[in-house]
Each structure stands twice: as structure tokens, then as C-alpha cells.
Amino acid sequence: MAERRTSAPGRDRPLRTDAARNRQALLDAAGDVFMELGTDASVAQIATRAGVAKGTVFGHFPSKDALLTAIVTDEVDRLVAASEQLPGDLEPGPALLAFMKLQVDRYAGNRALIEILRTARAAERPEIQAQVERLAEAGRPLLQRAQESGTTRPDLSALDVVLLACGVYSAAESLLDHEPGACERFLRAVFEGIGTPPA
Amino acid sequence: MAERRTSAPGRDRPLRTDAARNRQALLDAAGDVFMELGTDASVAQIATRAGVAKGTVFGHFPSKDALLTAIVTDEVDRLVAASEQLPGDLEPGPALLAFMKLQVDRYAGNRALIEILRTARAAERPEIQAQVERLAEAGRPLLQRAQESGTTRPDLSALDVVLLACGVYSAAESLLDHEPGACERFLRAVFEGIGTPPA
DNA sequence: ACCTGAACACCGTTCAAGT
């Protein structure tokens, strides 16, 4: 769940109570609307759902992008927490696979999330890139353990693992309507290798 | 190169000479502008580059999407042709890898192309889906040969291969500025498997 | 201190008026 704060980050004094309520309503509305409709959802839709005027959005967030960044940060919070709570008795390889599975499942659950991550070209959006790296950091110990056990190729970085999970979801997305298990199938293919002869 | 036609598809009579010239100018301009700026480039930019009024665009193409579809069709034409001209003496596995390499190279060369392909959710844009399947068809014999030789896993379809190439490029995109070989590295990782111990 | 809603510059698309 998102941290319920009554002040914007980098603020020393608390918000007025109605402003704090509006801010949270905007975050909730943005979360819902972006999740369902993706990044193309309009600011007006979010304002309406939050019960405020369109201009009020920009009193709390400097731009639509800032609102999207807040959503991404929230989702990455949950992913980091979930990856820390992965069952501890997993073998190194399966643990890394489970980390990637957590990601594709979140992408499947939030249209906006994957749209933002794959639109964010590295140099252009440092705030988004920071979230991607935060996610990579959560996966780093899992990757290290897998590589030290010799079950994972050594030429991969923690960032690579996160990017490949994005790529796997992107590849599978158009299949999901007719094949709900497409992500798992592609994840397994990537893990074991396309060029793997039948068992 | 794009086929230079003086009539729109599904037309029996030829276009007036000035109209034919404008149509081709629009296709050329759209190819250039979309390639450089991606799908966010405006219709006005394309009209200006083509030397016509904004309204003229919609006399030739019913929508901006139709213009994008024309670009995708053109790029798929080239990809299909290139994959038919792959060296015939390649082993089955490397031939399939080369087919995927052709794709990621085109995605790297045309910002709009990959943007369209990964935005096109299957059910929503049948014209784009048709182009993806045309590309899959070009890869089918290569996949079949690789699977029959036992060097490629049997649970992949020709469509899967195209989608995975899109996914690999998407995963590598943000790294390309600092690591130009990121696509090849990810392609190799996916081919050999992430879970492959050091050689 | 915050909210509102009109206003602005932009976008894709339409269409009456021209040639």
C-alpha cells in the first residue's frame, strides 16, 4: 500500500487538511485510472474521479509526468517489498526466476506501469530511471547468489535482469488474451534458452 | 525501398499527377519524420516536410494511424526481403539467430517501428497484427529447420520468435547509448538461456 | 494557502471554399 503522507516530499510544514485530502484523492484516482486506461488517460479524467477541478492537479503535481512517476514509485515500492518476502528456501536459480515472475505479474496488473517503463529512454527521464535501478538493487542479491552457484550466466547485471523482465512481458503482452500463461512460457524459454533441445 | 505507386491500394483509376506526387512526398516525409522522432511526431510536421497543407494528409490517408501502418508495412517488406536473402550456408540455429538480429537492427534504426509494434495490442489493431504475422511467416521455415535439427526448443511458434525479438530490443533499448552491443548480448543470452553456466 | 474555471497553445480530424 502507498505511504499515506499529508505533506509532499521536500516540505517542512504539513498541508492544509483539505489539501492533504485532495492530494491523496488524486493519487488514488491516478492509480485507478492509469491502471485501467494506461498513460493515455487524461488529467481531466483523474481530476473528475478525485472530485477536484482540473487546475487543482497542477497545484499538487507539476505535470502529468510527475503523477505518473508517483505511480511508478508506488509500484516499485510494492515490488521491492514483495521480492524481499520471497520464500527463503528457494534454490538460487528458481529464486531469480521468481523475482522476474513478480515483475511480469505487476506489469500484467497495471497497464500504465509497463508503458512508462518502456517509454522512459534512459537519459530522458532520470526519475523513472532511478526507480528502475531501485528495482534492480532489490534483485542484485538474488542474481549474485544465482551466479555464484553457477546456475546463471555471469555476463548479466542486476539491471539487465529487470530490463529482460520488461522485455519478456512486452513480448508476451499481445498473446495474453488468448494465452494467459504466455509470460510464464516466455520466461521459461528465456531462462532455459531458446536454443535448448527437447528434454 | 518502398514501392512507388501512383495509385492508392484498392483503386482502379490512377491518381492525378500532382496528387500522386503529393502522396509519395507524404510517404517519404512520414518515413523520415517518424523514423527520427517516433510516433509522437505531428501530422503538421509531416505535412510541412512534404510541402503540403495539413488537410491534404487526410485526403490521402484516413488517419495518422493509417500513415503509421503504411510505414510499418514498408519496413516489414524490407525485413521479409532481407530474411529471404540470408546466407544459405548458415547452420539452422545461427540462421534463426540471424533472423532475429535483422529485426532488432531495424528497430534500432527506426524509432517509430518498434513503438508501433509494441503499442499495438493484438485485438485493437488488426492491420498492424497482419504485418507482424507476415514477418512471422518469413521466419517460419527458419524456425522449422532449427527445431527439426534439434537445436531449438519445440514449444515456440513463428509468431513467438518475432515477439521475442521485439522484447529483446525493448529490453536493450535504454542501454544502447552506453552499450551499442546490448541487443546482441541480450539476443545471445536469450538464445543460450539466462540460466546457462559459464562455458 | 489552496481551489476554481477560463484561457492558451497544441493536437488530430473535418469540411466549405477554392482551383
Next chain:
DNA sequence: ACCTGAACACCGTTCAAGT
């Protein structure tokens, strides 16, 4: 038969006026 450019509905963003 085709082109033009004004007009329309929409978008993200700004800001003067309110409370």
C-alpha cells in the same frame, strides 16, 4: 479531382480571481 486553411473538439498547462 484535388488542395487549402479555417474551424472543431480535445489535450496538458497556466494563472487571475475567488474562498
